[in-house]
Amino acid sequence: MTNTKHVEVLKKANDEIARNKGKVENSPYRLKYHFMAPVGWINDPNGLVQYKGEYHLFYQYYPYASSWGPMHWGHAKSKNLVNWEHLPVALAPSESYDSGDVEGYGCFSGSAVVDGDELVLIYTGHVDGNEPQQVQAIATSKDGISFEKYDQNPVIGQFPVDGSKDFRDPKVWKYEDTWYMVVGSKKDGKGKALLYVSTDLKQWDYKGVAAESDGTQGDMWECPDLFPIDDRHALIVSPMYGTQNEKPFYVIGDMNYEEDIFTQETCRTLDYGFDFYAPQTLIDEQGRRIMIGWMEKWLTKMPSQEHGWAGAMGIPRELVLEGDVLKQKPVAELADLRSDFKKIEPFEVVETTNVNELQETVSETSIDFNIKETDATVFGIHLRCSEDGTERTEILLDLEKKEIVMDREHSGCGEKGISKAPLTVTDDGTVNLRIFMDTTSVELFVNDGEKVITNRIFPDADSTQFKLFTNGGKVSINRIESWKLDFVWK
Numbered sequence: 346m347t348n349t350k351h352v353e354v355l356k357k358a359n360d361e362i363a364r365n366k367g368k369v370e371n372s373p374y375r376l377k378y379h380f381m382a383p384v385g386w387i388n389d390p391n392g393l394v395q396y397k398g399e400y401h402l403f404y405q406y407y408p409y410a411s412s413w414g415p416m417h418w419g420h421a422k423s424k425n426l427v428n429w430e431h432l433p434v435a436l437a438p439s440e441s442y443d444s445g446d447v448e449g450y451g452c453f454s455g456s457a458v459v460d461g462d463e464l465v466l467i468y469t470g471h472v473d474g475n476e477p478q479q480v481q482a483i484a485t486s487k488d489g490i491s492f493e494k495y496d497q498n499p500v501i502g503q504f505p506v507d508g509s510k511d512f513r514d515p516k517v518w519k520y521e522d523t524w525y526m527v528v529g530s531k532k533d534g535k536g537k538a539l540l541y542v543s544t545d546l547k548q549w550d551y552k553g554v555a556a557e558s559d560g561t562q563g564d565m566w567e568c569p570d571l572f573p574i575d576d577r578h579a580l581i582v583s584p585m586y587g588t589q590n591e592k593p594f595y596v597i598g599d600m601n602y603e604e605d606i607f608t609q610e611t612c613r614t615l616d617y618g619f620d621f622y623a624p625q626t627l628i629d630e631q632g633r634r635i636m637i638g639w640m641e642k643w644l645t646k647m648p649s650q651e652h653g654w655a656g657a658m659g660i661p662r663e664l665v666l667e668g669d670v671l672k673q674k675p676v677a678e679l680a681d682l683r684s685d686f687k688k689i690e691p692f693e694v695v696e697t698t699n700v701n702e703l704q705e706t707v708s709e710t711s712i713d714f715n716i717k718e719t720d721a722t723v724f725g726i727h728l729r730c731s732e733d734g735t736e737r738t739e740i741l742l743d744l745e746k747k748e749i750v751m752d753r754e755h756s757g758c759g760e761k762g763i764s765k766a767p768l769t770v771t772d773d774g775t776v777n778l779r780i781f782m783d784t785t786s787v788e789l790f791v792n793d794g795e796k797v798i799t800n801r802i803f804p805d806a807d808s809t810q811f812k813l814f815t816n817g818g819k820v821s822i823n824r825i826e827s828w829k830l831d832f833v834w835k
């Protein structure tokens with residue numbers, strides 16, 4: 346039975362998008378190969394899934410303005426994780442459990458699974474002022490385009506004893522023949538991942554706390570994602586400390602499906618940048634675990650807002666477990682965007698060197714530093730650098746402090762700030778930096794994705810120089826390879 350109210354609000358949203366999308370297409374700051382909505386505001390990726398061979402990406406979406414508002418689920422699909430086709434909005438607030446008339450409400454974050462020939466979305470219905478204000482609901486589709494909310498929603502209408510009114514972002518996966526779901530929550534000052542099981546995605550039984558903060562990992566856990574990887578499990582969390590959203594972390598450990606408990610072993614920061622939040626993963630048909638994160642953060646200055654849009658997704662990253670380190674590798678498909686290959690043979694930096702070959706701002710660049718032959722202790726890169734050097738984004742390697750830094754104090758009109766990550770030199774005495782630049786973003790992968798720093802930057806279009814520098818001593822470089830990356834939004 347089709348729900349007419351839902352159909353109406355979806356139509357209104359899709360009409361609004363059709364009317365306004367032309368206005369942002371050529372606006373400044375639009376990215377060239379990152380996912381963006383056609384217009385309006387986006388935050389978390391939702392419902393990542395491969396269905397009938399195609400990747401689907403849903404996202405928290407407010408199509409009516411460039412700031413957060415009643416949440417819809419935007420929708421796009423792709424054959425290769427790189428070229429995306431925008432589809433009609435999948436979910437819009439329409440029911441008593443996901444719609445209201447005061448301030449905040451909507452279809453909050455969640456996930457998707459394929460059940461037989463159906464695509465099922467599992468999301469949080471949020472309504473400020475409702476008791477309880479957050480419940481879990483589902484919607485299904487047979488064509489992967491139009492979704493119908495289940496008429497017996499909500500499927501979980503009350504938070505359990507271990508949770509509280511903050512009870513959101515269900516992530517569902519299948520283990521053997523059972524559906525498992527973790528939901529983010531908080532209680533007694535601790536963020537928690539609450540566990541449910543089901544055989545039909547409709548009737549859910551509460552199993553207890555799968556994992557919770559050890560006291561240092563945040564008092565509210567948003568967007569928990571618990572998944573098998575090799576013979577271990579990983580838990581990804583976007584933590585809040587009070588009202589502050591902090592950097593997502595990952596925990597490697599083991600899931601005991603008999604006792605419904607995930608045992609935490611090692612915990613590490615997932616991305617040391619400012620602009621990476623609410624990531625979610627999917628497992629694809631090739632068995633790859635792929636993660637996409639929101640490339641922006643709550644409560645920051647977003648220069649694109651004046652131009653009718655805000656928010657983008659970071660490049661999809663394949664997660665590979667090496668020991669207890671979750672390496673993040675840009676998906677192989679991104680290589681299809683490469684052109685205009687440049688290779689620079691070994692050379693030494695003894696003072697600031699302007700590398701003319703690397704002035705392409707929409708690019709991928711890989712640099713191998715030879716640390717054994719380097720006697721400088723502090724050196725690095727200035728990218729998106731203006732002619733006079735006053736505007737720049739600095740990547741600094743500090744061998745003494747064993748730190749890698751991305752400094753955007755002079756990066757242009759966006760938010761400032763300095764990101765730092767621990768730096769390790771590999772056994773063969775090198776450090777590799779792989780840098781993905783887009784018009785207004787930098788994603789830095791250190792040593793094959795062992796550490797990642799993601800930041801938005803908003804430099805002048807003319808700031809295109811790429812310089813290598815040392816603060817004293819010489820730096821030895823084994824190799825630089827670089828490509829221009831193609832535009833996917835044409």
Ligand code: FRU
Nearest residue numbers: 389405453454513567568623
């Ligand atoms: C994370 C988050 C989620 C929530 C959604 C609302 O960024 O706060 O917890 O479901 O955004 O848009």
